[in-house]
Amino acid sequence: MTKLGIAINLDRCTGCHACAMACKMQNNVPSGMQWNRVLTEGSDIVDGAVGEFPNLSRTYRPVACQHCENSACLKVCPVGATYKDEEGRVLIDYNKCIGCRICMAACPYNARVFNWNEPVRNPDFNYGDSRVPVRPKGVAEKCTLCKERTTDGELPMCVLCCPSKARTYGDLDDGNSDVSKKIRENGATQLLAELGTKPQLYYFG
Amino acid sequence: MTKTSGAFKVSAMVLAVIALAGIGTWIYQLMGGLGVTGMNNGTSWGLYIACFMLFVGLSAGGLIVASAASVFNIADYKKVSMPAIILSTICITLAGLFVLVDMGGVHRVFNLLLHPNITSPLFWDVCIILIYLVINIIYIVFMTSKNGDEQARAKRLAILSRIALPAAILVHSVTAWIFGLEIAREGWYSAIMAPLFVVSAMDSGLALLLLALAGLNKTGVFKTEEKLISKLAVLMMACIAIDFFLVCCELLTMAYPGAGGAEILTIMFSGATAPFFWFEIIAGLVLPFLLLSFAALRNKVGVVVFASALVIVGVMCKRLWLLLSSFVEFNVQGASGVIAGSSTSAHASGVDAFALVSSYMPTWVEIVIVVGFVALGILAFMLMTSKLLTKKTDAKLEDIDAKERASA
Numbered sequence: 213m214t215k216l217g218i219a220i221n222l223d224r225c226t227g228c229h230a231c232a233m234a235c236k237m238q239n240n241v242p243s244g245m246q247w248n249r250v251l252t253e254g255s256d257i258v259d260g261a262v263g264e265f266p267n268l269s270r271t272y273r274p275v276a277c278q279h280c281e282n283s284a285c286l287k288v289c290p291v292g293a294t295y296k297d298e299e300g301r302v303l304i305d306y307n308k309c310i311g312c313r314i315c316m317a318a319c320p321y322n323a324r325v326f327n328w329n330e331p332v333r334n335p336d337f338n339y340g341d342s343r344v345p346v347r348p349k350g351v352a353e354k355c356t357l358c359k360e361r362t363t364d365g366e367l368p369m370c371v372l373c374c375p376s377k378a379r380t381y382g383d384l385d386d387g388n389s390d391v392s393k394k395i396r397e398n399g400a401t402q403l404l405a406e407l408g409t410k411p412q413l414y415y416f417g
Numbered sequence: 418m419t420k421t422s423g424a425f426k427v428s429a430m431v432l433a434v435i436a437l438a439g440i441g442t443w444i445y446q447l448m449g450g451l452g453v454t455g456m457n458n459g460t461s462w463g464l465y466i467a468c469f470m471l472f473v474g475l476s477a478g479g480l481i482v483a484s485a486a487s488v489f490n491i492a493d494y495k496k497v498s499m500p501a502i503i504l505s506t507i508c509i510t511l512a513g514l515f516v517l518v519d520m521g522g523v524h525r526v527f528n529l530l531l532h533p534n535i536t537s538p539l540f541w542d543v544c545i546i547l548i549y550l551v552i553n554i555i556y557i558v559f560m561t562s563k564n565g566d567e568q569a570r571a572k573r574l575a576i577l578s579r580i581a582l583p584a585a586i587l588v589h590s591v592t593a594w595i596f597g598l599e600i601a602r603e604g605w606y607s608a609i610m611a612p613l614f615v616v617s618a619m620d621s622g623l624a625l626l627l628l629a630l631a632g633l634n635k636t637g638v639f640k641t642e643e644k645l646i647s648k649l650a651v652l653m654m655a656c657i658a659i660d661f662f663l664v665c666c667e668l669l670t671m672a673y674p675g676a677g678g679a680e681i682l683t684i685m686f687s688g689a690t691a692p693f694f695w696f697e698i699i700a701g702l703v704l705p706f707l708l709l710s711f712a713a714l715r716n717k718v719g720v721v722v723f724a725s726a727l728v729i730v731g732v733m734c735k736r737l738w739l740l741l742s743s744f745v746e747f748n749v750q751g752a753s754g755v756i757a758g759s760s761t762s763a764h765a766s767g768v769d770a771f772a773l774v775s776s777y778m779p780t781w782v783e784i785v786i787v788v789g790f791v792a793l794g795i796l797a798f799m800l801m802t803s804k805l806l807t808k809k810t811d812a813k814l815e816d817i818d819a820k821e822r823a824s825a
Contacts, residue, residue: 313462
């Protein structure tokens with residue numbers, strides 16, 4: 213079995229938001245939505261520092277869908293629009309979604325965004341990869357682990373575009389993959405691991 | 418008051434206009450998308466879901482009284498079975514409507530039948546609500562049917578009520594599980610949700626029944642003895658006490674570890690949902706309980722009506738604090754937070770489009786739709802009571818009572 217995932221080296225993350233922008237471009241994500249966002253941890257403002265001078269720290273944490281093995285969103289979807297594919301990605305069938313938003317209530321990571329209105333894009337055209345389906349109003353959407361790219365053997369856009377190479381992508385089920393090695397060697401952890409959702413995104417550093 | 422009286426016509430017309438305004442606003446919402454509501458990516462459920470929770474409860478309360486009357490052979494309650502079952506049918510229909518109006522892709526709703534996911538509590542709820550609605554309708558048919566002799570009719574009702582009572586309890590338990598099974602939401606994830614929802618259904622459902630009976634007494638469509646009203650008020654008082662007890666159990670469990678639950682308590686005690694929380698505790702539980710605990714006050718219909726109204730508003734407030742408190746803070750925190758995606762933030766730029774803590778305020782669209790649906794419910798109640806609560810039905814029911822007592 214394949215279980216795709218990403219390990220993120222937080223020491224390498226400079227908070228440049230390139231991954232968030234790359235994701236938005238690739239996936240045609242409309243205005244007012246993001247599938248991938250970079251949080252400044254422990255701060256109220258972007259790029260804020262934590263602590264009292266001179267003991268200051270600043271850390272960033274990119275957050276997107278965690279592609280949980282035990283995904284809370286998948287279980288609660290009444291129409292099975294959210295599903296886990298054979299590669300271990302959590303995906304949404306936009307034609308099935310009835311827009312009830314129970315998945316948004318169920319996701320502990322606030323990874324999902326909803327098309328509250330008819331999607332608006334600036335500039336006024338579909339700028340994403342032509343392989344990515346355009347979502348109508350009234351459906352939920354989120355990171356697909358760049359399904360259209362990764363199915364064809366390409367890297368997810370956030371991994372490809374990270375200027376400091378903080379992200380490692382690969383098969384978690386293959387112990388020799390780069391991502392598995394990174395996780396093993398660095399003792400990488402999962403976000404909100406205590407909830408038992410078994411995310412396939414790992415963080416270390 | 419008869420069906421043709423002027424006051425009836427005027428009020429029916431006014432209600433119909435309000436209901437039409439609600440339906441028109443729903444069409445407006447369908448055209449624009451849910452962006453015309455105050456909901457956003459942080460607080461992804463709002464007034465509609467709170468009303469859904471309230472109306473499932475109001476419905477379950479009515480059917481519990483009606484079916485308990487038959488299951489436990491409580492002759493007094495049988496007299497009010499018909500108004501109770503009418504209320505129950507209307508409220509569950511409204512609850513279903515509130516789910517539909519909340520859906521972003523209501524035109525794909527048939528996917529619930531084509532591609533059901535049996536692990537989803539929402540799917541369980543759709544099933545149980547449909548079953549429950551059917552039971553309600555069969556109940557009305559059985560109660561008004563003229564087929565067979567009295568004995569056979571009473572027997573049919575007795576059998577149906579044995580299915581209806583567990584269904585009524587289940588319908589509200591399943592609604593509770595939509596929330597109680599979400600590990601992501603600290604304030605929801607609790608085994609107490611189902612019992613708490615059932616007992617809230619009992620007290621608010623009884624309160625609505627009492628309001629309806631008092632109203633019917635006043636208009637003369639259906640007469641209920643004042644003694645029975647105060648008897649039902651005692652039952653409501655007991656439910657209020659259990660409700661209060663369960664809320665306290667939950668609060669203590671949330672507060673004691675001083676961890677995530679305590680943060681949500683801060684929001685409830687002194688934060689955004691505090692007005693709803695304190696109204697429910699003081700005016701929705703303690704005050705009606707105190708009012709009804711004095712026999713002298715309980716025997717006054719006016720006091721019972723006042724207490725009932727407080728209980729319903731209190732339970733609505735409970736739905737709001739229960740639902741919304743758990744949306745305020747995000748599990749994974751940090752600037753710039755969650756991109757709101759709401760209509761207002763769509764026109765914002767930069768970090769203004771984000772929110773560190775989530776906020777929600779219903780828009781006029783949500784309020785008009787809710788008011789319109791409630792008006793539709795009252796209108797349906799007026800029409801159904803004037804059609805189904807004839808003296809004949811009343812007499813027939815008492816007849817069934819007498820027959821059952823004789824056979825027992």
